[in-house]
């Protein structure tokens with residue numbers, strides 16, 4: 001899939017599910033539950049043990065999922081993630097070498113930024129969208145405020161996103177949202193209750209759709 005198609009699918013989806021877990025053991029089951037709930041853009045964070053192998057496996061097992069690598073902090077990790085099949089990259093912070101590496105290999109990149117200057121720096125360096133992190137301390141009003149002077153930058157609020165507040169961020173002008181700990185509920189994962197994750201994914205997708213008036 002070419003970069004433009006991946007970006008179009010990401011934006012169309014409106015939500016990315018972040019899988020940040022302490023063991024890769026149930027990772028495919030988690031990803032499948034989220035996918036069955038309607039989330040087809042998923043990010044496996046590089047903090048997850050065996051994350052690169054998990055991305056490879058997920059690409060094989062769930063070919064219809066757009067699989068990204070998250071918490072990519074440097075160019076070597078970006079390169080390894082891309083070689084493992086990552087279809088997009090996400091960073092928590094302004095990492096210009098990750099943006100450069102993603103561009104080199106034609107993979108969309110969503111770097112993390114907080115201040116207007118950081119957001120613009122990422123955009124000028126070639127970010128395809130900019131993750132606004134940590135959104136929970138900024139709120140939807142922050143997204144609306146940034147969209148005033150910087151309407152050309154697609155923003156992806158991340159941190160504290162739930163089905164209850166995702167719509168507020170979309171209505172404030174977010175291009176899409178990223179949800180992690182609320183979605184991949186640790187207790188449900190520990191108990192093997194993947195149906196909880198499935199239901200949360202369904203609610204998140206529905207909230208984004210509703211806010212978009214779709």
Ligand code: 3PG
Pocket residue numbers: 018020070092158159160161178179180181182
């Ligand atoms: C991440 O794990 O990259 C983000 O911090 C996600 O935030 P959340 O777990 O609050 O959704």
